[in-house]
Ligand code: DOR
């Protein structure tokens with residue numbers, strides 16, 4: 001049995017670092033495990049301009065004075081997004097990608113896209129310059145069952161984008177269904193997906209285990225077991241199309257434990273431990289490094305990280321909550337004992 005795993009330093013290709021006091025509380029957890037992260041732009045107000053992204057990047061770096069962590073910024077796409085601003089931010093090394101939130105699909109997406117056709121000039125520019133499109137892949141049509149929203153999005157939206165922009169780099173974020181796995185596998189090498197720890201570990205039953213479990217609520221919501229198994233198989237397959245993106249999305253304990261609780265799972269503190277457990281269960285520990293540290297940079301056209309990190313087999317108790325922003329946040333797998341421990345630089 002392997003008791004120590006040394007892998008190239010990993011990156012997180014999808015994270016919510018928030019702002020203000022919450023940013024200061026949560027960014028160190030991400031920077032402790034990951035060298036770089038794709039930072040989501042769904043602040044209030046959202047990060048739409050190059051200037052706003054530069055200012056946010058400065059605030060992130062200020063929250064991490066002792067770290068060499070690199071935040072990779074994203075542009076929040078709105079109806080009629082300006083191609084010139086996208087090109088300026090990407091070519092000026094401010095933006096690594098642009099994020100599509102269908103309006104009202106999730107937390108802070110009120111300014112998201114209501115009419116996809118208005119994005120066609122922006123998508124054409126992104127395809128031309130090699131700027132990745134990151135997709136929250138859910139329709140918001142209230143007539144569509146919430147558990148079907150990802151699969152319906154593929155048919156109604158994503159298939160058309162990929163058809164009309166065959167060279168556009170697309171990351172289908174936080175995939176949760178067998179349909180998403182099949183779509184990504186059938187598409188060209190310019191279409192990839194991120195996979196969260198929670199969608200590898202829980203299915204929708206977790207939300208209702210002996211009562212309502214708000215800390216397992218996120219969007220896209222966890223699906224049936226057969227979908228979890230399909231996502232696990234893809235993530236641990238060694239395919240270059242699947243890579244690590246935690247979607248760590250902290251909310252205060254009061255915002256989660258509410259009559260209208262926020263969507264989001266805070267998994268940054270024990271992310272690598274969670275992924276390691278999944279890869280081990282699938283007999284694929286030798287593929288963890290590709291998923292965590294190689295496939296993402298290859299897709300984004302960025303260099304691999306230089307250093308290495310160690311994961312040790314050790315009992316690792318996840319606390320019930322962690323202090324943050326004058327209150328607390330509940331981490332994913334709170335109260336559980338994990339079998340791996342992230343031990344830092346090798
Ligand atoms: O569960 C989620 N939380 N899904 C998202 O897409 C957004 C995120 C957040 O920002 O809280």
Ligand code: ZN
Pocket residue numbers: 014015016040247249
């Ligand atoms: Zn997210």
